[in-house]
Amino acid sequence: MTAAGTRDLTITEVRLTPILVADPPLLNTQGVHQPYTPRLIVEVVLADGTTGVGETYGDTKYLELARPFAELLVGRQAHDLNGLFTVADEVAVDRSRVVDQVDVGGLRGVQTADKLRLSVVSGFEVACLDAYGKALGLPVHALLGGKVRDAVEYSAYLFYKWADHPEGVKSEKDDWGAAVDPAGVVEQARRFTERYGFTSFKLKGGVFPPEEEIAAVRALAEAFPGHPLRLDPNGAWSVETSLKVADALADVLEYLEDPALGTAAMAEVAARLKGAARGVSDGGGGRRAGVPLATNMCVTTFAEIKEAFTKDAVQVVLCDHHYWGGLRNTRELAAICRAFGVDVSMHSNTHLGISLAAMTHVASTVPGLHHACDSHYPWQSEDVLTERIAFEGGRVRVSDAPGLGVELDRDKLALLHRRWLDDDGTLRERDDAAAMRVADPDWVTPAVPRW
Numbered sequence: 193m194t195a196a197g198t199r200d201l202t203i204t205e206v207r208l209t210p211i212l213v214a215d216p217p218l219l220n221t222q223g224v225h226q227p228y229t230p231r232l233i234v235e236v237v238l239a240d241g242t243t244g245v246g247e248t249y250g251d252t253k254y255l256e257l258a259r260p261f262a263e264l265l266v267g268r269q270a271h272d273l274n275g276l277f278t279v280a281d282e283v284a285v286d287r288s289r290v291v292d293q294v295d296v297g298g299l300r301g302v303q304t305a306d307k308l309r310l311s312v313v314s315g316f317e318v319a320c321l322d323a324y325g326k327a328l329g330l331p332v333h334a335l336l337g338g339k340v341r342d343a344v345e346y347s348a349y350l351f352y353k354w355a356d357h358p359e360g361v362k363s364e365k366d367d368w369g370a371a372v373d374p375a376g377v378v379e380q381a382r383r384f385t386e387r388y389g390f391t392s393f394k395l396k397g398g399v400f401p402p403e404e405e406i407a408a409v410r411a412l413a414e415a416f417p418g419h420p421l422r423l424d425p426n427g428a429w430s431v432e433t434s435l436k437v438a439d440a441l442a443d444v445l446e447y448l449e450d451p452a453l454g455t456a457a458m459a460e461v462a463a464r465l466k467g468a469a470r471g472v473s474d475g476g477g478g479r480r481a482g483v484p485l486a487t488n489m490c491v492t493t494f495a496e497i498k499e500a501f502t503k504d505a506v507q508v509v510l511c512d513h514h515y516w517g518g519l520r521n522t523r524e525l526a527a528i529c530r531a532f533g534v535d536v537s538m539h540s541n542t543h544l545g546i547s548l549a550a551m552t553h554v555a556s557t558v559p560g561l562h563h564a565c566d567s568h569y570p571w572q573s574e575d576v577l578t579e580r581i582a583f584e585g586g587r588v589r590v591s592d593a594p595g596l597g598v599e600l601d602r603d604k605l606a607l608l609h610r611r612w613l614d615d616d617g618t619l620r621e622r623d624d625a626a627a628m629r630v631a632d633p634d635w636v637t638p639a640v641p642r643w
C-alpha cells in the first residue's frame with residue numbers, strides 16, 4: 193500500500209542543497225561567527241509531485257550522512273516517520289568523525305554516531321512532515337496532535353558583536369552596529385524590541401570577564417525593568433564563578449543558562465544555589481536565591497536525561513529539534529521533562545525560516561511552555577523562503593496552512609548554493625575559532641573553565 197486516501201505518498205526523489213548563509217560577526221566563548229555559515233536544505237518529493245522542505249546543519253560531516261540517507265529514502269512512505277530512525281541506523285558513520293571528537297567544539301560533549309545521525313534525520317523528518325501535511329491538507333502542528341496556542345513567543349537573542357567582520361574578509365554588511373559593552377548591548381536590545389517586539393532578552397556570554405557581563409545584564413535590567421533576562425556563557429565558568437554570577441544577578445535572571453560545563457558541574461551549582469535559597473550554608477557565605485539553571489549543552493540526548501534529572505542539575509531543558517532528531521522527539525522530550533517537573537523551551541543556533549517554521553509548529557503543540565524560545569533568525573538577513581517569517585510582538589503566528597506553511601524560493605536557494613559551490617572549502621565547516629584567528633592569529637579555543 194502506498195496511498196493515504198487517494199494520495200500516493202511514496203518518496204520518489206530527495207534533493208539536497210548545501211548553502212552558505214550570511215552571518216554577522218557574533219561573538220561567543222569559542223570565537224566569532226564566520227561571515228557565511230553552512231546549512232543544508234532538504235527537499236522530499238512525493239509520487240504525486242508534492243514537495244516537502246527541511247533544514248539542518250550543512251557541515252561536511254552531516255552531508256556525508258545525508259547523501260546515503262537520502263538514497264535510502266526513495267521508495268519509502270513520507271508518513272513512515274518512525275522508519276527514518278531505522279534507516280538512519282543503516283548509514284555508516286566514518287569512525288574518524290566520532291573517535292576522539294567533540295561535538296561543536298565541545299559544547300555538546302563527546303561526538304557520537306547517534307548524535308550525528310539524529311542531526312541529519314531531523315532535516316528529513318521536517319521535510320517528510322511538510323510533504324505529508326501538504327498532501328493531506330493539514331498543518332504540521334495537526335500531524336503532531338494539534339496546537340495548544342496560536343502564536344509562539346521568542347526572546348531577543350543578544351550577542352556581543354563587532355560592527356563588521358575583520359577587514360579584508362568578504363562578507364555582507366549588517367545594520368546592527370557593534371555591541372562590546374553594556375551600552376552597546378542595551379542599544380542592541382532596543383533595536384530588537386523596535387524591530388520585532390521581543391520582551392524577553394538572552395545575552396550570549398562567556399565572551400568578556402564575568403564582571404563585564406554582569407554589568408551588561410544589570411544595564412538591561414535597568415533599561416527594561418521587570419522583563420525576563422537570561423545569560424548564557426556556554427559553560428565558560430567554574431562552579432565558583434557561576435555561583436558568584438548567580439548571586440550578583442539573582443534578582444533579575446529568569447534563568448542562568450549553562451554557566452558551567454557538564455552535568456556534574458551544573459549539578460553542583462544547582463545544589464549550592466538551592467541550599468543557599470533554603471538558608472543552608474553554601475560554603476561561600478553568601479545568600480543566593482534559587483536562580484533556575486537551563487541547558488542546551490548537558491542534556492542533548494535521551495541518554496543524558498537520567499543523570500541530569502536525578503541529580504537535579506537543570507530546571508529548564510532547551511530542546512533543539514535539529515539535534516534531538518526532529519519534532520516528534522521534541523515532543524517526547526517535553527513529556528519526559530513534564531514528568532520530572534523540568535521546564536522545556538527551545539534552543540537555537542544559526543538557522544533559516546524553514547527551521548523557524550518547524551520550531552513554531554512543534555512549540556505550538558507543547559503544553560506548559562513557560563519561557564520564550566530562542567531564535568537566531570533575526571540575525572539572518574538572507575533566507576530561502578519567498579516570504580520571511582514575521583515576529584509580531586515578539587511572537588510568530590502558528591500557520592494553519594498545509595505543511596509548514598512556507599514556500600521555497602528557488603532563485604534564492606540557487607544563489608546561496610552557488611556561494612557554497614564557489615567556496616574553496618574554508619567556509620563549508622563552521623569554525624568560530626578559525627574565524628577569530630583571522631582577527632587574532634594567536635587565538636586558541638579557550639580552555640574550560642575560562643573564568
Ligand SMILES: O=C([O-])[C@@H](O)[C@@H](O)[C@H](O)[C@@H](O)C(=O)[O-]
Binds near residue numbers: 219
Ligand atoms: O551561535 C552561537 O554563537 C551560539 O553560541 C550557539 O552556538 C549556541 O549553540 C547557542 O546559541 C546556545 O544557546 O548555547
Ligand SMILES: [Mg+2]
Binds near residue numbers: 424426449450489
Ligand atoms: Mg545555550
